[in-house]
Amino acid sequence: MAHSFSFEVLSQDRETRARCGKLVTAHGEILTPVFMPVGTQGTVKTLSQDEIRAVGSQIILGNTYHLYLRPGEELMQRAGGLHKFAHWPWPILTDSGGYQVFSLAALRKIHENGVRFQSHIDGSTHEFTPESVVRTQLALGSDIMMVLDECPPYPAEYGYVKKSLMLTTRWAERCLHAWKNTEPLYGHEQTLFAITQGGIYEDLRRQSTEELLALDFPGYAVGGLAVGEPKASMAERYLMGVGKPEDIVNAVNLGVDMFDCVIPTRSGRRGQVFTARGPLNLNNARFKDDFSPLEEGCDCYACQTYTRAYLRHLFQAQEILAMRMASLHNLRYNHRLLQAMRDAITAGEFASWQKKFESDYFIQSKNDNTL
Amino acid sequence: MAHSFSFEVLSQDRETRARCGKLVTAHGEILTPVFMPVGTQGTVKTLSQDEIRAVGSQIILGNTYHLYLRPGEELMQRAGGLHKFAHWPWPILTDSGGYQVFSLAALRKIHENGVRFQSHIDGSTHEFTPESVVRTQLALGSDIMMVLDECPPYPAEYGYVKKSLMLTTRWAERCLHAWKNTEPLYGHEQTLFAITQGGIYEDLRRQSTEELLALDFPGYAVGGLAVGEPKASMAERYLMGVGKPEDIVNAVNLGVDMFDCVIPTRSGRRGQVFTARGPLNLNNARFKDDFSPLEEGCDCYACQTYTRAYLRHLFQAQEILAMRMASLHNLRYNHRLLQAMRDAITAGEFASWQKKFESDYFIQSKNDNTL
Numbered sequence: 001m002a003h004s005f006s007f008e009v010l011s012q013d014r015e016t017r018a019r020c021g022k023l024v025t026a027h028g029e030i031l032t033p034v035f036m037p038v039g040t041q042g043t044v045k046t047l048s049q050d051e052i053r054a055v056g057s058q059i060i061l062g063n064t065y066h067l068y069l070r071p072g073e074e075l076m077q078r079a080g081g082l083h084k085f086a087h088w089p090w091p092i093l094t095d096s097g098g099y100q101v102f103s104l105a106a107l108r109k110i111h112e113n114g115v116r117f118q119s120h121i122d123g124s125t126h127e128f129t130p131e132s133v134v135r136t137q138l139a140l141g142s143d144i145m146m147v148l149d150e151c152p153p154y155p156a157e158y159g160y161v162k163k164s165l166m167l168t169t170r171w172a173e174r175c176l177h178a179w180k181n182t183e184p185l186y187g188h189e190q191t192l193f194a195i196t197q198g199g200i201y202e203d204l205r206r207q208s209t210e211e212l213l214a215l216d217f218p219g220y221a222v223g224g225l226a227v228g229e230p231k232a233s234m235a236e237r238y239l240m241g242v243g244k245p246e247d248i249v250n251a252v253n254l255g256v257d258m259f260d261c262v263i264p265t266r267s268g269r270r271g272q273v274f275t276a277r278g279p280l281n282l283n284n285a286r287f288k289d290d291f292s293p294l295e296e297g298c299d300c301y302a303c304q305t306y307t308r309a310y311l312r313h314l315f316q317a318q319e320i321l322a323m324r325m326a327s328l329h330n331l332r333y334n335h336r337l338l339q340a341m342r343d344a345i346t347a348g349e350f351a352s353w354q355k356k357f358e359s360d361y362f363i364q365s366k367n368d369n370t371l
Numbered sequence: 372m373a374h375s376f377s378f379e380v381l382s383q384d385r386e387t388r389a390r391c392g393k394l395v396t397a398h399g400e401i402l403t404p405v406f407m408p409v410g411t412q413g414t415v416k417t418l419s420q421d422e423i424r425a426v427g428s429q430i431i432l433g434n435t436y437h438l439y440l441r442p443g444e445e446l447m448q449r450a451g452g453l454h455k456f457a458h459w460p461w462p463i464l465t466d467s468g469g470y471q472v473f474s475l476a477a478l479r480k481i482h483e484n485g486v487r488f489q490s491h492i493d494g495s496t497h498e499f500t501p502e503s504v505v506r507t508q509l510a511l512g513s514d515i516m517m518v519l520d521e522c523p524p525y526p527a528e529y530g531y532v533k534k535s536l537m538l539t540t541r542w543a544e545r546c547l548h549a550w551k552n553t554e555p556l557y558g559h560e561q562t563l564f565a566i567t568q569g570g571i572y573e574d575l576r577r578q579s580t581e582e583l584l585a586l587d588f589p590g591y592a593v594g595g596l597a598v599g600e601p602k603a604s605m606a607e608r609y610l611m612g613v614g615k616p617e618d619i620v621n622a623v624n625l626g627v628d629m630f631d632c633v634i635p636t637r638s639g640r641r642g643q644v645f646t647a648r649g650p651l652n653l654n655n656a657r658f659k660d661d662f663s664p665l666e667e668g669c670d671c672y673a674c675q676t677y678t679r680a681y682l683r684h685l686f687q688a689q690e691i692l693a694m695r696m697a698s699l700h701n702l703r704y705n706h707r708l709l710q711a712m713r714d715a716i717t718a719g720e721f722a723s724w725q726k727k728f729e730s731d732y733f734i735q736s737k738n739d740n741t742l
Contacts (some may be wrong), residue, residue, distance in 0.1 A: 008594055041688040042681070049676070071659070071684045078660055079680065086677055110613070116714060289449055305420070305458055309450065310413070313442045317412040323418060 005143075005191040005218055007032075007236045007257075015351040017075070017255030018051055023236060025143035026188035027083065027091045030058045032236075032257040032265060033341055035248065035334045036093060037265065041066050042086045045265045046324045047331075055300055055328060056335035059091035059143070061260045069119050069126075071234055073139040081141025081186050094142035096133045096175075099223070099240075102151040112167070130174035134161050134182065134192070140185045147175040149195040149223055161199040162204075165208040168197050172212055185241050193219035193238060221254075245274060245337055252341050253350070259338075264330035269323040271315045272371030274333040276360050280308075282326065287312040294325075299324075300332035376514075376562040378403075378607045378628075386722040388626030391713050394607060397452065397559035398462045398656070401429045403607075403628040406619065406705045407464060408636065412437050413457045417637045417695045418578055419430040420459050420704075426671055426699060427706035430462035432631045436471030437508055440497070442512040452512025452557050465513035467504045467546075469566075470594070470611075477604050481521060484536070488663070489713055501545035505553065507565070512557045518546040520566040520594055528645035529564075532570040536579040539568050543583055564590035565607060593627075601668075609673035616645060616708055620728055623712050624721070630709075635701035640694040642686045643705040647731050652695065658683040665696075 004024075013021040023030040037044045037052060038064040043054050052060060062082055079085035082092055098115075102106055103119035108333045114129030126232035130148045172194045179192045195219040195363050198205030203270075212220060219236030236258060239251050243261020251259070266272070270281040277294040280287070282294075293303035294311065302311070302325035314322030344353035375395075382391040394401040406416045408423060411434040415423050423431060433453055442456075449711035450456035453463055469486075472479055476488035485500030501519045520539045521531050541654040543565045550563045565588040569576030583591060590607030608630060610622050614632020622630070635645070642653040651658070653665075664674035665682065673682070673696035685693030715724035 028458065041685070041690055043685055043688075043690045043692045046691040046695075048672075048695070070687060071680075075660060075680070075684075079662065079678075083676075085681055085684075087681070113469075140696075227628075289446060305452075309442075309446070310456055310458070313446075313456075314412070314414055316441060317413055317437075319414045320417040320694070321414045323691070324417075324419070324695075332455075 004189055007219065013345050013350040016253045016354075018252050018341070018345050018350045019255060020345045021236075021256070023257075025059075025091045025191070027089060028058070030091055032340060033248075033252045034058055034063045034258055034282045035085050035243075035257065035338050036073050036260040036262055037331055038063075038262045039086070039088075040262075041329075042082060042328075044331075046269065046320065047265075048235060049086065051301070051328055052088075052331070053090065056235055056339070057331065058089075059093060060085075062092055062093045062094045062140060062142060062371055063097070063100060064133060064140065064146075065104065067094075067140060068097060068136050073136055076139045076141075077185065081139070083141055091144070092139050092140075092142045093144040094146065095240075095260075096137070096138050096146040096148045096195075098133070098146075098149045099129055099151050101128060102153070107295050110167075112170075114171075115150075116150070126240070129319060130171040131178040133174050133313040134178040136168075138185055139189065141184070141188070141190065143188075144219065145179070145190055145192045146221065147192065147194050147217075149197060152199055154199065154224070156199055158201055158204070161197070161201055161204055162207075163196055165197040165204055165210075169208065169215075170196065170213040172217075173215060176215055176217070186278065191218045191219050193217055193236065195221045195223040195240070199222050201226055215274075217285035221256075221258075224259060243334070245334070245361060246358070247335065248334075249341070249354055250344075253354060264334050265327040268286045268327035268330045271322070271326060272330075273326050276357075277363060278361050280311070282308060282312045282322075283314050284312075294329045295333065298329065298332060300329050302329040302332075305362060374410065375727050384716050384721040385582055385719065387710070387725075389623050389721045390391045390626060390628070391716045392607075393630055394628075396562070398460060398514050399429070400413065402713055404619075404623045404709050405518065405629055406431055406614070406709050407432045407629065407631040408702055409434075409631055410459075411456070411633075412441070413453060415698075415702075417691065417698050418636075420457065422513065422672070422699055423459075423702070425462065427710070428461075428702065428705040430464060431459060433463055433465045433470070433506065433511060433513060434471060435456075435465045435504060435511065436468035436515075438465075438511060439468060439507050440492055444507055447510045447512075448556065452510070452633055454512055456493070462515070462730050463513045463547045464515040464629075465508050465510075465511050466611075467508070467517040467519045468499055469517075469520045469567075470522050473497060473524070478546060479718045481538075482532070483541075485519070485542075486521075501542040502549040505546050505549040509553060509561065512555070512559070512561065514559075514561060516550070516561055516563045517542045517592065518563065518588075518636075520568060520593060522569055522642050523568070524564055525595070527570055529572055529575070531573055532577075534577055536568040536575055537582075539566065540579065540586075542581040543588075547586055547588065562589045564588055564607065566592045566593050566594040566611070568594050570595055590629075592629075600626065614705070616705070616732060617729070619705075619708065620712070620725055623709075623716075624725060635705050636698040637698075639701045641699035642683075642693070642697060643701075644697050644703050647728075648734060649732050653679060653683045653686050653693075655683075665700045666704065669700065669701050669703060669707075673700040673703075 021107040032153040108117040198208040221238035238258035239256040243263035290308040392403040479488040565583040569577045569579040592609035609629035610627040615632035659681040
């Protein structure tokens with residue numbers, strides 16, 4: 001195969017754990033820390049693939065649970081994988097479907113072999129096993145695949161979380177085995193990341209991380225809602241589902257390399273817009289006659305083309321163009337934020353950059369109750 | 372003022388009444404016959420202004436009723452008119468709001484002076500008069516304004532329709548007077564078209580047309596649902612609200628120059644796609660594994676980028692990108708259709724072109740019950 005997966009730390013901040021790196025995948029290189037837009041059903045909501053790329057997206061995420069149910073594995077294989085199906089020739093990460101089974105599906109039943117569940121679309125019964133989710137992700141052809149994990153509900157008791165993380169470790173080992181014993185379908189290499197669990201219990205998060213580190217995965221994601229401190233390892237560190245600017249900045253400080261979240265697009269569809277001076281809610285009446293762009297100085301198409309007043313009018317009228325433009329701007333905002341952090345880390349100035357970011361970002365939020 | 376409105380017939384077909392023309396407005400020239408996408412609330416649904424232009428739109432339509440209610444005349448003036456507000460520097464036609472008052476608003480009450488109605492948004496009470504709709508359209512700054520007309524419900528009795536068209540004539544005269552005695556607000560010329568009525572009664576349509584022709588408007592629109600035969604005049608002929616390909620072709624044959632309709636975008640949002648071989652419904656299961664473009668040979672972004680299988684998947688998943696792409700293609704289809712007719716008329720081959728169009732277009736519709 002032409003490429004082989006690698007991750008290299010290019011620059012390590014001295015005052016914090018923040019670091020810059022380069023991830024090499026079969027569909028291109030990725031500079032970290034990186035934000036990955038979420039394309040649940042093979043589309044980043046409201047946006048075209050060219051728009052997603054144009055705002056600076058290096059890699060997008062697809063959801064195995066959704067794509068397994070619709071359009072399904074067989075069609076995905078006939079299409080030649082998700083890159084071709086969705087016309088996105090750049091890197092793709094797919095989750096394993098574990099989180100969605102635990103958050104969306106009905107009547108799920110966990111057993112040692114896997115998890116049975118009913119589709120949220122038509123109630124049909126399905127089963128995910130560590131081996132099946134690797135197979136589905138091979139059909140999707142994603143550059144980075146994720147292991148099947150159990151996501152315990154929050155709050156969960158210590159005893160349950162402990163049992164659960166040990167099951168997640170056994171599932172991770174089976175995923176690793178399935179991956180190592182299967183050829184990819186489309187001639188490009190696919191890699192596999194583990195997911196640490198352990199809920200809010202620090203010793204359990206440590207146990208989960210240590211058990212999984214011993215299996216030597218190419219990358220590690222931090223699952224569940226609590227933010228664990230990533231261990232000092234040279235593997236990729238991916239914090240799942242975190243997307244608020246202030247949380248991303250804090251996690252980069254702690255050494256996280258990858259992020260994904262629906263916040264830029266979901267908030268965008270509701271009229272929330274991120275700026276360096278804090279978030280704005282375009283539905284607010286004060287934007288009615290504000291003929292400035294969403295964010296002064298932003299180079300995105302929305303800011304270069306439309307005014308707050310026009311986009312607020314479109315939100316009031318529930319017009320789709322408004323959702324598109326706010327989603328586009330929010331993704332561009334996130335990519336600019338990550339770019340600024342990469343630059344600050346490379347320049348050895350991350351800590352002072354972070355102080356400045358926080359002082360700018362929270363000024364408006366303090367003075368103006370917009371959200 | 373830099374431009375003055377003009378319309379010139381460039382080419383007249385010898386076998387039919389089809390003709391090509393050139394319309395000059397303050398925001399650019401328009402080759403006719405022309406299709407005008409509908410941008411009811413200052414946006415052609417789901418699409419950006421650059422996309423609308425890129426598919427070949429020469430002029431778009433805005434709805435005075437909607438824009439009067441929201442964002443309102445005062446904001447429109449502060450924005451410098453609809454061209455600036457919506458970032459569309461090319462020609463705009465606005466309707467008068469008459470049709471929407473009669474189709475959308477509640478508790479409308481017609482009297483000699485105008486029509487009182489309740490907003491469909493918040494129930495507030497408003498009044499449109501011939502003078503007020505000219506004033507609102509001056510605030511919008513549209514290149515082509517329309518007179519206030521009464522649109523009788525269908526079916527309506529002969530006596531009612533006769534009284535109604537005479538009121539419409541009196542209102543047209545008042546609009547003309549208001550227009551001629553007011554300066555435009557933004558330094559560019561705005562013109563005014565009349566609307567003929569008369570329902571399904573041929574003699575009443577003739578009476579309406581003759582009364583309005585006597586007032587010597589720069590252009591005439593055919594209102595109501597029935598397709599009247601446009602009179603032999605050198606003024607612009609605009610058939611309102613007609614948008615099915617076969618109906619557009621028939622009307623061009625009868626000498627119509629301008630069309631507007633929500634069909635390309637409304638049908639597109641529902642998964643209906645127009646092609647030279649008839650319409651398709653992408654929700655149909657047969658497109659599940661169809662990896663060809665929406666229409667072979669089409670140069671639009673949707674056809675150049677995505678497959679039917681992918682877009683069908685997005686429709687099944689109710690994703691906005693699918694609505695965008697089908698809307699974009701349908702507008703491009705319509706503009707290509709009008710371009711083909713302009714070419715055929717110029718080449719003196721409209722009748723044979725029409726025969727070929729109909730034989731291609733109805734083949735699929737006959738064989739395949741897709742809509």
